[in-house]
Amino acid sequence: MHRSRNPWRWLIILPPLLFLLIFFLVPFFFTLKISFADSVIRIPPFTDILTRTAHHLRLVISLSNFRRIFTERLYVLAYLFSLRTALLSTLICLLLGYPIAYAIARSRPSTRNILLMVIILPFWTSFLLRVYALEAIIDNDGLLNTLLLHLGIISHPLVIMHTNFAIYLGIIYSYLPFMVLPIFATLEKLDATLLEAAADLGSPPWRTFLDVTLPLSMPGVAAGSMLVFIPAVGEFVIPSLLGGPGNLMIGRVMWDEFFINHDWPIASAVAIMFLIVLVGPIAIYRHFSDQHSES
């Protein structure tokens, strides 16, 4: 590149780099540090790892938080429940989202823009309010039950609110656009001549789909799945508003440790363990999203 020695270069690079280093990356090291501290009653509510006496520094590392995470049932169950919930919701999102993305990609260009707008628009409206809107429908005396009771289809209200099912519904409803858009992006770029070639060679449509379309859209499927799965594992608003007291998702456990128990070190340790669990999925997402933006 003949302009790589641009004198403005560092003026452009440094501001975002420094800002994100300080406010995005460095905080993780603070979290790691505090996850090794002990919880005490004072402000801020944790012990110092590094203390300075008259002559030397003293480093006190406590592993009790991590020991608790692995031995207390609450944390293990919350991790497993979160992973299971996110995995299942991601699968349902994929089963719903793929046909939608496919239908949009196959529509006329003029209709396509409108349909895309229709899919994107909910993303712009408040996430919190959309989760709340779901509550008005599935509540015990909500719209769905009122309608079904009125029509005589059921005699007792369906209990959906405060169950696992409500959490699945919430995640699917809120994250569906994140699944549709990356899949659409790969389907849109799909070379139509490949499909024609397959058809010319006598392949029935479903074979063409399985042999050509599906494999070529895998980057979109992977990116979309990670875009749903990763935030869903750590979701707080949905289990807190729609789930019951028994549905302990890890995001909620962290919130409660923080705001209710004021145990910052254990919350930090849960966050650190959570990040370790998520490193794999985030790497997959980056791999596919980079591949996408390079092409």
Next chain:
Amino acid sequence: MQRRYPLFRITALCLGIAILYVPILVLIGYSFNASPLVSLWGGLSLKWYGALVHRHTLLHAALLSLEIAVTASTAAVVFGTLAAIALVRFTRFPGRFVLTGMVTAPLVMPEVITGITQLLLFVSLLQTFGWPHRGFLTIVLAHVTFCIAYVTVTVRSRLLSADRSLEEAAMDLGSGPMRAFVEITLPLIAPAILASWLLSFTLSLDDLVISSFVAGPGTNTLPMLIYSKVKLGVSPVVNALATVIITVVGVCVIGAGWMMRRAERRRELEIRLAEQANASTTATPEEPIALRSPS
């Protein structure tokens, strides 16, 4: 490309649109319900909208949230655009790998984690330097951090698709790289910058989890207030408030989208006219040669 609409695709589209829109429409419908109960239709009424105006805490929170959103999205657009330029235009520089990671990770990072880590940063900073106190500033800083990611992704894809040859032509004609960028490329990526400002604005306006962590006691943003209300169940005043927010955001987004498309079409038309004019006046042979990209 098939242009027909088989039943399967129409079903997929209808199902998707229903999932995304029915809850919002139900919420809007209930905001006009005179009865405070979801299960009972008490006739049309605007009384919940009237009640909205008299809630001073609500208005204060809304004002605070708007201030935060404007400040945060403006700062995020500056940092995010710089990051996008750095990533697209400078192919190798120390820290490029870290910067790429830091602009993709916040897109998938669970909010609870971001919230905890940033709070711990702010608390540690306050302990060491006596700054920043939790409140407006810390919320803005936290919002800027996650909004940068959305800005960078949006502007970056636009920059990648922008025609580099125009800028190079301007430089061949003797304008400096800075001027060529400001006069040629900046107008080209302006729609993406505007779109990402709007997106950052709505994301900041909507954020509950991160704000809850980094806001000190006594600072209440609108989503925090809404959350504390809907935690107790469906509230007719929140229905009215939600309808107002959704309508305002929806109108702004659709309006901005429409304006951008119109500007885009005009630009395309101008380019085409310029090309035609250029083709008809081939009397000066230097011009078309200079306009061709040297690469």
